[in-house]
Amino acid sequence: MSVEITAGGKPFIHKHSAHCESGVTSALLRDKGVEISEPMIFGIGSGIFFGHLPFVKMAGVTISTFRSQPGAVFRKSAKRLGCKFITARFRNPQKGMDALRRVLQTGQIVGLTTNIYWLSYFPNRFRFQFNGHNVVVLHEIENGFRLSDPMLESPVDCPAEDLERARFAHGPLESHGFMYYPQSVVLAPDLRRACIEGMKDTCNMMLRIPLPIFGIRGMRFLAKKVIKSPDKLGFQGACRELSSIVRMQEEVGTGGAGFRYMYAAFLQEAAELFGSDDLALLSAKMTAIGDIWREFAIVSARIIKQRGQSEVTFDKAGGLMMICAGREEELFRSLRSVVGKLKA
Amino acid sequence: MKANEVPQDITYYEGKKRACYALNDEGKYVIVPSSGWDVEAVVNGLAVDEMAASLEVTRQAVLAGSKSPLCYHMELRQMTPEILAKTAGITKFRLKRHLRPEVFAKLETSVLDRYARAMAVTREELKTVPT
Known part of the structure; x- marks a missing residue:
């Protein structure tokens, strides 16, 4: 945690967060005097999810995701907390940068959606073409901007040229220089109602999407695919697919175990808010599920490292994922019935 | 945890x-x-090594004269022809022709500059690969 001064002369507290989008939303609201923690935003915005997209390939491997689509957490949580945000996209990069400078001069901090490859302050091995990383711009400095990237421990400087490239990068999920900042906030939002809405939405997304690739069904689908993968793709190909799952689970700023720990933190906070022992119990269960996901990651890494020489096999990894699917199905079903009884 | x-x-x-x-x-x-975490290092390492290996193959191909340097720089920036074409404002069809060394060698400087700007390299860098 460190304190910065924004262009408006107000102190800005930078908090280290696990996930960029929930961290940025939380920071923008904190700047307006609404103190809501990152896991709370994540839960209210229904951030937790699972999906496997067999037909979308990035760098030759299919994509699995442990979160809802980029932008959803911000959009949903703002709506549920009754906050109005001003959002803008631009066709012309120059106009986009001018608009950013104008807003910064009024003393307002701004959230941006960027491409992580062009943000040069990241370690090289984490820079890949992904157009969904969120940062907060604090103020303009000479030849650049002061950024608060929630994934880092402290604010950083970023050259203006890099930021322009990052904002207007092309490719899948193009952000078109997307920028957002609060117009009006509710100082004492109805957290209880927002939490209930968020949890209900999450349960629906995990349990009731009638497609085999999303939610719990997606997990089962992927687990079966992992077990079969060495026969279908060969050992190398199977390793590549497996490593991409683990990367999505651990590497891309999830707070550990593909957001499962962060959701457990949300459930814990919600349990205090409602004084509900049921939610506290569910939080503990979620932590246990997270531990199984971590084990899945360890097993996968062992398979990849030992190149098929060890006793751990793809069956074991797929089996662990199957266990996760079963446990999560149980959890979200009981969460659904617990939420039904909660009063806003 | x-x-x-x-x-x-x-x-x-x-x-x-x-x-x-x-x-x-x-x-x-x-x-x-x-x-x-060790586990992350393993899975990330696999992806990074693979990318480096395929980049090296491309570099050799450029030196051997079967691919244009544009191909190398595109891969270095982890771009696909679709992304680069959009960034440089050149149609994908034209870009794919420019991946052939004999076509690339005849490109005008204005076209080269567009590629150079899209990938944040200088025009001279774009024409060569590191040896």
């Missing part, structure tokens, strides 16, 4: 730390900065 179980294996994030959620002694969730 407990706070004392948060992996601090290696300084793998190049000095930076990543936030992990873990339980403290009282069973409350807190943020614990992690300096790196």
Whole structure:
């Protein structure tokens, strides 16, 4: 945690967060005097999810995701907390940068959606073409901007040229220089109602999407695919697919175990808010599920490292994922019935 | 995961730390900065090594004269022809022709500049690959 001064002369507290989008939303609201923690935003915005997209390939491997689509957490949580945000996209990069400078001069901090490859302050091995990383711009400095990237421990400087490239990068999920900042906030939002809405939405997304690739069904689908993968793709190909799952689970700023720990933190906070022992119990269960996901990651890494020489096999990894699917199905079903009884 | 179980294996994030959620002694969730986890190093290493290996193959192909340097720089920036074409404002069909060395050699400087700007390299760098 460190304190910065924004262009408006107000102190800005930078908090280290696990996930960029929930961290940025939380920071923008904190700047307006609404103190809501990152896991709370994540839960209210229904951030937790699972999906496997067999037909979308990035760098030759299919994509699995442990979160809802980029932008959803911000959009949903703002709506549920009754906050109005001003959002803008631009066709012309120059106009986009001018608009950013104008807003910064009024003393307002701004959230941006960027491409992580062009943000040069990241370690090289984490820079890949992904157009969904969120940062907060604090103020303009000479030849650049002061950024608060929630994934880092402290604010950083970023050259203006890099930021322009990052904002207007092309490719899948193009952000078109997307920028957002609060117009009006509710100082004492109805957290209880927002939490209930968020949890209900999450349960629906995990349990009731009638497609085999999303939610719990997606997990089962992927687990079966992992077990079969060495026969279908060969050992190398199977390793590549497996490593991409683990990367999505651990590497891309999830707070550990593909957001499962962060959701457990949300459930814990919600349990205090409602004084509900049921939610506290569910939080503990979620932590246990997270531990199984971590084990899945360890097993996968062992398979990849030992190149098929060890006793751990793809069956074991797929089996662990199957266990996760079963446990999560149980959890979200009981969460659904617990939420039904909660009063806003 | 407990706070004392948060992996601090290696300084793998190049000095930076990543936030992990873990339980403290009282069973409350807190943020614990992690300096790196072996497991991540393995899976990330696989992807990074693979990318480096395929980049090296392309570099050799450019030196052998079967691909144009544009191909190398595109791969270095982890771009696909679709992304680069959009960034440089050149149709994909034209771009794919420019991946052939004999076509690339005849390109006008204005076209080269557009590629150079799209990939943040100089025009001279674009014409060569590191040896």
